[in-house]
Amino acid sequence: MTEAENTKPELPEHVRVRFCPSPTGIPHVGMVRTALFNWAEARHTKGTFVFRIEDTDAQRDSEESYNQIIEALNWLGIDWDEGINVGGPDGPYRQSERGDIYKDVAAKLFEAGYAYESFSTPEEIEARNVAAGRPKAFGYDGYDRDLTEEQKAAFRAEGRKPALRIRMPDEDVAFDDLIRGRIEFKAGSVPDYVIVRPNGDPLYTLTNPVDDAMMNINVVLRGEDLLSSTPRQIVLYRYLIELGVAKEMPLFGHMPYVMGQGNKKLSKRDPESNLFLHRDNGFIREGLLNYLALLGWSIAADRDVFSMEEMIEKFDVRDVKANPARFDLDKAISINAEHIRMLEPQDFLNRAVPYLNRDGVVSADSWDALTDREREVLSASVELVQPRVRLLGEVAGMVGSLLSTEGYIEPDDDAKKQLKDSAPAVLDAAIAALSDVAEDDWKTDFLHETLNKSLIEDGGYKPRLAFGPVRVAMSGRRVSPPLFESMEIVGKEITVARLQGLREHL
Numbered sequence: 001m002t003e004a005e006n007t008k009p010e011l012p013e014h015v016r017v018r019f020c021p022s023p024t025g026i027p028h029v030g031m032v033r034t035a036l037f038n039w040a041e042a043r044h045t046k047g048t049f050v051f052r053i054e055d056t057d058a059q060r061d062s063e064e065s066y067n068q069i070i071e072a073l074n075w076l077g078i079d080w081d082e083g084i085n086v087g088g089p090d091g092p093y094r095q096s097e098r099g100d101i102y103k104d105v106a107a108k109l110f111e112a113g114y115a116y117e118s119f120s121t122p123e124e125i126e127a128r129n130v131a132a133g134r135p136k137a138f139g140y141d142g143y144d145r146d147l148t149e150e151q152k153a154a155f156r157a158e159g160r161k162p163a164l165r166i167r168m169p170d171e172d173v174a175f176d177d178l179i180r181g182r183i184e185f186k187a188g189s190v191p192d193y194v195i196v197r198p199n200g201d202p203l204y205t206l207t208n209p210v211d212d213a214m215m216n217i218n219v220v221l222r223g224e225d226l227l228s229s230t231p232r233q234i235v236l237y238r239y240l241i242e243l244g245v246a247k248e249m250p251l252f253g254h255m256p257y258v259m260g261q262g263n264k265k266l267s268k269r270d271p272e273s274n275l276f277l278h279r280d281n282g283f284i285r286e287g288l289l290n291y292l293a294l295l296g297w298s299i300a301a302d303r304d305v306f307s308m309e310e311m312i313e314k315f316d317v318r319d320v321k322a323n324p325a326r327f328d329l330d331k332a333i334s335i336n337a338e339h340i341r342m343l344e345p346q347d348f349l350n351r352a353v354p355y356l357n358r359d360g361v362v363s364a365d366s367w368d369a370l371t372d373r374e375r376e377v378l379s380a381s382v383e384l385v386q387p388r389v390r391l392l393g394e395v396a397g398m399v400g401s402l403l404s405t406e407g408y409i410e411p412d413d414d415a416k417k418q419l420k421d422s423a424p425a426v427l428d429a430a431i432a433a434l435s436d437v438a439e440d441d442w443k444t445d446f447l448h449e450t451l452n453k454s455l456i457e458d459g460g461y462k463p464r465l466a467f468g469p470v471r472v473a474m475s476g477r478r479v480s481p482p483l484f485e486s487m488e489i490v491g492k493e494i495t496v497a498r499l500q501g502l503r504e505h506l
Helices: 029-045 063-076 099-111 122-131 149-157 204-214 224-242 275-281 285-293 308-314 329-342 345-358 372-388 392-403 423-435 444-458 463-475 483-490 492-505
Strands: 016-019 048-051 115-118 163-166 173-177 181-185 193-196 219-223 251-255
Touching (some): 016 029, 029 063, 029 219, 029 285, 029 308, 063 275, 063 285, 099 163, 099 193, 163 224, 285 308, 285 329, 345 372, 372 392, 392 483, 423 444, 423 463, 444 483, 463 483, 483 492
Parallel strands (some): 016 048
Antiparallel strands (some): 115 163, 163 193, 173 181
């Protein structure tokens, strides 16, 4: 394979793209990035986005994974125009339901001489390579191309069943990649390849291009890992066009690898690749999609944060970079934090409640089902919490102490380390000062003034030593919502009880 001059073709007048995952595991970020770029291209060009499922591998495919893929797209807001659960003119949209179509096309390819029967076993192919001085794993050598009918009959008499192979032409195969420019594969570099197994099962090498052809897909955007199979698809497409199965050759664009830690390709087994783990940790769809869009593309040189509407307006697959993109979890979290801050406060609360319920700090998993007190506390604290969390999974740690009615909260270990020898005296002074505050005066500014006078002006403590023990008593954490606002939300009775509770445990 060689990459020549950087020529990128024009897109068709009406773009038709597709997303066609195999249901073989939990949805991963590489899969979602593929869906996102196809979706954005369709929406930008006002084209058509087709969603189908490639589920012909009965050993690896699962209905659970199929449902998870649909759940993932629905959660992310990636919608489609034709395909699974939507319908369209070119169904069915699951390969497992298209067996007769593949059988018919394979028969036409064989009858036209574009495909031939191959009886060679993998062991025989390896042995011939060794005998010819080639590497053992060199690949198929074309042995069965010109078998006579007598030779075929002899193999059948042995009980052998043939696979079906595509006859590759003895010429270079070249195309203009939408992302990488001109790419050429030299003649002989791609051997004849199997499209139907000896047991009659069609392979991806047949089903994928046939589906694309019959669904009139004219722009194929997929991962760089599939680039080596593109000359096979191009040759098969030529044959399908000759047979009237395909109308035209699609354009191809191969998106860059997503790299993980240590500059290795992000594996399905890497925690960073698990889409639902990111959701469980509290990524919101806007933040995660924004970050995934940056894995190979940018809206502007000096801008990382944008909405999906803005992406749709600007996206052109020909602007995607060919170089590998590295998944940086810290940057992803930072971008997610920006999107959390942009949510309307009530929207933020609505999205946070399921996480709060999961973590045991509220009584229900929806806003309307919460108690009056829970809604009151969360509404009062949203301005304190929303700017300070990066993930929805962090909200429970910030508001748990505000929602709790406990008079003592056991401090976290790192919070205990903040307590110096002066902590008992500080808490005694704070309890004395706050016990005299009237209920009507229990407001943020007055509480700040009261403790500032008692602990800093009169007590002579530095702010960190003065307010640190009070913060630990209120939240049990080293990092918490603003102290005096928290005290107002919790109220006098619980505040004083928590100060006394911590004092008794020192």
